[in-house]
Each structure stands twice: as structure tokens, then as C-alpha cells.
Amino acid sequence: MSIPSVVARRPSEERYSSFARDVIEGLTARPKRLSPKYFYDEAGSRLFEQITELPEYYPTRSELAILRTHAADMARLLPPKTALVEFGSGSSKKVRLLIDAAPAIAAYVPVDISSQWLTEEAARLRRDYPQLAVLPVAADFTQAFRLPRSLAALARAGFFPGSTIGNFEAHQACAFLQHAARILGENAILIVGIDLVKDARTLTAAYNDAAGVTAKFNLNLLARINRELGANFDLASFCHQAFYNRERQRIEMHLASRVRQRVNVRGRMFEFRAGETIHTENSYKYTTESFGALARGCGWTTVAAWTDADGYFSVQALRAAK
Ligand code: SAH
Ligand code: AVI
Numbered sequence: 001m002s003i004p005s006v007v008a009r010r011p012s013e014e015r016y017s018s019f020a021r022d023v024i025e026g027l028t029a030r031p032k033r034l035s036p037k038y039f040y041d042e043a044g045s046r047l048f049e050q051i052t053e054l055p056e057y058y059p060t061r062s063e064l065a066i067l068r069t070h071a072a073d074m075a076r077l078l079p080p081k082t083a084l085v086e087f088g089s090g091s092s093k094k095v096r097l098l099i100d101a102a103p104a105i106a107a108y109v110p111v112d113i114s115s116q117w118l119t120e121e122a123a124r125l126r127r128d129y130p131q132l133a134v135l136p137v138a139a140d141f142t143q144a145f146r147l148p149r150s151l152a153a154l155a156r157a158g159f160f161p162g163s164t165i166g167n168f169e170a171h172q173a174c175a176f177l178q179h180a181a182r183i184l185g186e187n188a189i190l191i192v193g194i195d196l197v198k199d200a201r202t203l204t205a206a207y208n209d210a211a212g213v214t215a216k217f218n219l220n221l222l223a224r225i226n227r228e229l230g231a232n233f234d235l236a237s238f239c240h241q242a243f244y245n246r247e248r249q250r251i252e253m254h255l256a257s258r259v260r261q262r263v264n265v266r267g268r269m270f271e272f273r274a275g276e277t278i279h280t281e282n283s284y285k286y287t288t289e290s291f292g293a294l295a296r297g298c299g300w301t302t303v304a305a306w307t308d309a310d311g312y313f314s315v316q317a318l319r320a321a322k
Contacts, residue, residue: 020229020266027263027270027278034221036167036253036281037113037140041224045117047217049091054213056205059163062313063193067097067161070306070315075102077189077303077317083107083133083154085184087141087176088164090114092121095159098191099129106154107133111141142176147183156184163195163313166250166284170294173284177298181320190300194314196307197285200244207242207251207283215240218253218280231265241277253281288314 019038026034040048052060067074075098078084082104086095089110099105108125112118115138122136139145158180165173180190207214218240222233241254257272286294291314292302300318307314
């Protein structure tokens, strides 16, 4: 069986220009905004990995605890000879718990926008699981992308951990769930990680760590715009802000301009008032019920839901409607 190692990689020039277009559009908007998908160049992926190990950032530890306890229950939901597609695979650490528990997983398809990081992590996984077909796809999972042809004979299931779905607005989460149903097919299982609503102190601390790693992660977005688009953001004159918006049940991350200033991006000048922010990320928090209702409205039924001992995080198995 010949297996392409990476499929559907878009030409770098195309990726570059959509990045430039989105940055210019976002900095022109009022309020200014940038998409969190652009956090993840290689430096951003490395910083995210550091975040997952911070004492304040509970989501990774909570989700890993759920997976450790319930991976066998999740494995029972998968049909024999399954290709598991992970959306936003990052370091592919969590999936190892599923692979270890589920002999049904014959192929693993990590999909990630951070292409270099993806290639390195896929190589590591291949070394550790020589029997498993590891077929990375470098793509934006919100857009159409092709799966490797060699999956044709396998059943499909999805894995979307990390509460990455929380970085979408509700309508985007719904569009993603419908898109995933088309990719995975009728009756498929999708295992999703959801960060739960909890006290504001715990939430706020998770995005304002004492070591300043989340601040670096946020500011790396400006560093990336400087690197890739030749912009002249002065990183020292912006600061990280993260707070819980209780009404909307989301953490908001912003980059606030410390002073009045002008920034040049590809020959265009963008003005900032002192205190003006660029909104860089929302991280929505759900209840088990509110996420179940969202999924139901978008073509999926909850078949099982697990939480950790603190009730901080939930992993849910959804089934695509026929
Ligand atoms: N699944 C891992 C990583 C979560 S971090 C975990 O649970 O720890 C979010 C991951 O999604 C990053 O690796 C990032 O590169 C990827 N990502 C974010 N937006 C994306 C998009 N639009 N398309 C593809 N990958 C994306
Ligand atoms: C990937 N995503 C779910 C993380 C989150 O918690 O929203 C990204 C992150 N942003 C700041 N810290 C972590």
C-alpha cells in the first residue's frame, strides 16, 4: 500500500497570502481582531506545549485524567479497522491513550495547520507505533481538505480534544460539526473535549500564568506578523490581557497597546490608541447540557459523556445522525 506522508498541503504562497489578507482585514475591523488559528506557527506550537504543562492550565491535565480512566469505554465505541482523524493534533499526546486502548485503530490521521510541527510529531508517533499507519494532513480544518485515498477501505472516527472547539463562535462550532460529519460519514463517532464553566478565579488564572508563557504565546502572533509579513510591531509596547466574560461564558484574550502608536504592515499603516486592543482569542466554556444541545442542533447525538473528579472538563462521544 503506498501512503503519501502529507496530502492536501496548499502551496506556501497561497497560505502566506491568506494570512496577509486576514491580518489586514482584522486590523482594519473595529474592534481590531485576529484569528487564533494564526497562533500556531512553529514557535506558537512550542509555546502551546509549554502552556499544557503550566500549573495554572488545568484543561490538559483534566482531559488526560478522563482519557486515562475511560479510554477503554471510548475504544468500545469504535468499529473494527477504524481510521481515527484528529482535528488540531498538536503534539498527538492524548491520542496515544486511545491508540493503546483501541486495537480497532488501524490508521491515525493527524490534521493540523502547524505543518512543520505536524511532520515532526507524526515522525515521533511512527517510531513509537510501527504497526500504525500514520497519515498526517497539513490543512486548515475549517476548510475543505482531502483525506488520504488509502483510507477508503477503513471506517472513520474523529477526535477533537483540547477544547479547541471552544475557540469557535457557536455558529462556527456548528459549521465545524457539520463539516466533520461530512468528512467522517454517517453513523461515525466523534470524541470531543469540552472545557466546562467553573469559577472565574480558576478560569482567569489558567490564561494568566505566573511564568508569563500565555503572554508570550499571545505576543508571538505579533512576532509572527513581523517575521512573515515584514511588519514592525514593537512587542514591548503591547501587553497580554485575558479575562473571563461571565455573560458570554468565555475567556477573552487581547493584546493591548500600551501607548498611542502606528504600525506598518505590508505598507499599510494601522493606528492604535493607548489602551486599544486586538481581540486574539475566545475560549468558550460549556456545560455538559449546553454542549449537548449545540451538538444536537448540528447533526450529532451525545452517546456518552465523561468528566474528571473536579468537574473541570468533559469528554463527549457524539454519533453522526443518519
Ligand atoms: N489536540 C491537542 C492540541 C490542541 S491546541 C491537545 O489537545 O493538546 C490546538 C491545535 O489545533 C494546535 O495544534 C493548532 O495548530 C491546531 N489548529 C488550530 N486551528 C486550526 C485550524 N483552523 N486548522 C487546523 N489546525 C488548527
Ligand atoms: C487550543 N485552545 C483550546 C486553547 C484554549 O485554552 O483556548 C488555546 C490557549 N489559549 C491560551 N491558552 C491556551
